């Protein structure tokens with residue numbers, strides 16, 4: 001049996017090194033960011049005094065998300081990961097979460113299936129190096145005053161309350177946020193987190209019958225990210241969106257499957273993930 005305890009600030013470097021054995025490009029800032037949103041949502045598996053595994057989770061009201069699960073190679077197949085997943089489920093349910101989502105490599109769907117997760121749809125993690133400039137039409141930038149409308153729209157389709165996360169992304173200087181509305185009702189929005197030479201495009205949520213709006217919003221965001229390495233996570237069934245990404249030089253890095261424990265969250269919509277570990 002392993003012991004699960006909170007992962008605190010002096011464990012971030014250990015967490016980064018362990019996560020990056022998987023080429024996840026994590027930094028201390030990423031763990032700080034998760035801790036700022038969910039201070040008790042980072043976990044460490046211990047064998048005696050030795051740190052052997054990590055996992056994180058985040059709660060959005062009725063919906064929670066699980067991620068960053070890694071166990072030291074020498075300690076695998078001994079149940080540490082199963083304990084970390086169960087611990088996170090218990091924690092999230094204690095926060096009132098009814099549905100937990102995650103993205104997993106396809107070879108681990110059975111592993112998560114054993115603790116009750118069920119497969120939803122397939123996603124592709126896409127990457128573009130030195131992104132080409134993309135022409136786009138003008139869209140409204142998300143301002144402070146628009147946030148409550150965007151948050152309500154996001155909540156309706158995502159199924160959980162991502163207010164803290166969206167504000168952290170959209171209000172950060174240098175990041176990107178556009179939306180579209182018709183008759184004063186939001187029909188879609190997109191945001192991107194911009195680092196130095198890297199950017200993460202998402203979340204995008206768009207009304208399911210507003211494909212042109214989704215394509216326009218994505219083009220508007222991409223036009224601001226030219227020259228950077230850009231990542232995005234798109235549902236494979238969104239073929240027009242996938243085609244648009246491929247046409248500007250994105251390539252598939254790897255595939256993941258979205259899984260849910262509990263009723264699948266949210267409503268049908270056109271969707272780009274915010275990140276693998278936070279949904």
Ligand SMILES: CC(C)(COP(=O)(O)OP(=O)(O)OC[C@H]1O[C@@H](n2cnc3c(N)ncnc32)[C@H](O)[C@@H]1OP(=O)(O)O)[C@@H](O)C(=O)NCCC(=O)NCCS
Pocket residue numbers: 022069070071072075076077078079080081082083103104105107108111
């Ligand atoms: C996946 C991982 C977290 C499992 O950790 P663990 O502590 O060994 O997990 P547990 O002991 O609780 O469960 C082990 C079971 O998971 C499944 N499993 C683990 N790795 C697997 C793989 N590569 N392919 C298929 N099934 C796998 C098997 O059913 C395994 O049972 P077995 O040991 O009897 O074969 C660990 O292998 C790891 O850190 N992998 C690299 C990071 C990663 O892929 N993280 C998941 C991101 S979605």
